[in-house]
Amino acid sequence: MIVKYGGNAMKSLELRRAVAAEIAALRAHMPVVVVHGGGPVIERELAARGIASEFRRGLRVTSPEAMDVVEMALCQLNKQLAQDIGGAVGLMGRDCQLLRAETFDPELGRVGQITGVNADLLRTLLGAGITPVVGCVAVGPDGDALNINADTAAGAVAGALNKGIIFLTDVDGVYRNYPDPASRAKALSRAEGEEGISAGWIAGGMIPKVRAALDALDRGAPHATIASGMVAGVLEAAARGEAGTVITA
Numbered sequence: 001m002i003v004k005y006g007g008n009a010m011k012s013l014e015l016r017r018a019v020a021a022e023i024a025a026l027r028a029h030m031p032v033v034v035v036h037g038g039g040p041v042i043e044r045e046l047a048a049r050g051i052a053s054e055f056r057r058g059l060r061v062t063s064p065e066a067m068d069v070v071e072m073a074l075c076q077l078n079k080q081l082a083q084d085i086g087g088a089v090g091l092m093g094r095d096c097q098l099l100r101a102e103t104f105d106p107e108l109g110r111v112g113q114i115t116g117v118n119a120d121l122l123r124t125l126l127g128a129g130i131t132p133v134v135g136c137v138a139v140g141p142d143g144d145a146l147n148i149n150a151d152t153a154a155g156a157v158a159g160a161l162n163k164g165i166i167f168l169t170d171v172d173g174v175y176r177n178y179p180d181p182a183s184r185a186k187a188l189s190r191a192e193g194e195e196g197i198s199a200g201w202i203a204g205g206m207i208p209k210v211r212a213a214l215d216a217l218d219r220g221a222p223h224a225t226i227a228s229g230m231v232a233g234v235l236e237a238a239a240r241g242e243a244g245t246v247i248t249a
């Protein structure tokens with residue numbers, strides 16, 4: 001199972017440690033690869049250096065200067081998460097070309113789209129009983145770092161390994177009438193997802209998540225679920241198909 005863990009569900013140390021414990025518990029049932037973001041941590045580090053944040057279509061416009069800060073912030077978080085989970089090794093996309101990417105929109109600067117995943121490295125670690133924890137910075141053709149939305153990176157990893165994926169976030173799925181939690185969709189088809197994005201009831205950070213879930217299915221992942229990282233027990237329930245929103249192709 002691939003678990004994508006986003007910045008909004010790791011806002012406090014307690015929450016981060018609780019999710020790490022859930023991931024460690026899931027690992028007793030199945031091999032797990034963690035792919036993480038860290039939007040709020042990046043935000044804080046950029047602000048501390050007086051670098052303004054700008055997003056286009058949910059992606060951070062990333063100057064070379066901002067890229068250095070993104071990589072530094074995510075590297076530190078990567079090591080903390082691997083330590084919290086235990087039996088884990090923290091990696092970034094530069095390690096053994098784990099995530100390869102190329103730029104695709106000059107307006108976004110050093111933001112990449114994934115062109116390759118070193119799935120053999122992940123399989124080797126899993127085969128040795130080690131949990132890979134992957135930060136969402138990729139290596140570009142020039143050998144420099146590229147910033148990847150963490151949902152996108154996680155979807156590409158799930159596709160490359162042909163494994164299911166759970167996106168843990170700060171809401172318990174996709175709401176048809178956001179922010180009413182009673183409107184959570186138990187399942188959401190591709191057509192409904194596209195309709196929600198164009199009609200605007202799927203917005204903000206939920207757009208790359210739904211897109212990444214569909215992309216993961218396209219790339220060969222058998223299932224994709226969006227669920228809450230804020231509530232104990234949800235990860236294992238989602239792994240059984242009993243929580244969150246299941247995205248269907």
Ligand SMILES: Nc1ncnc2c1ncn2[C@@H]1O[C@H](COP(=O)(O)OP(=O)(O)O)[C@@H](O)[C@H]1O
Pocket residue numbers: 005006007008009037039168169170171173174175176177178201202203204205206207209
């Ligand atoms: N239809 C919707 N259902 C649920 N959440 C939505 C919806 N539309 C927009 N959102 C927003 O998407 C957010 C989750 O995305 P994001 O903040 O990027 O999370 P993460 O940091 O976990 O990647 C929710 O907190 C919510 O504000």
Ligand SMILES: CC(=O)N[C@@H](CCC(=O)OP(=O)(O)O)C(=O)O
Pocket residue numbers: 005006007008036037038039040042058059060070111112136147148149150151205
């Ligand atoms: C290109 C782009 O937008 N990259 C993201 C990477 C981190 C991320 O996606 O973190 P969450 O999962 O916490 O949102 C960023 O710079 O914020």
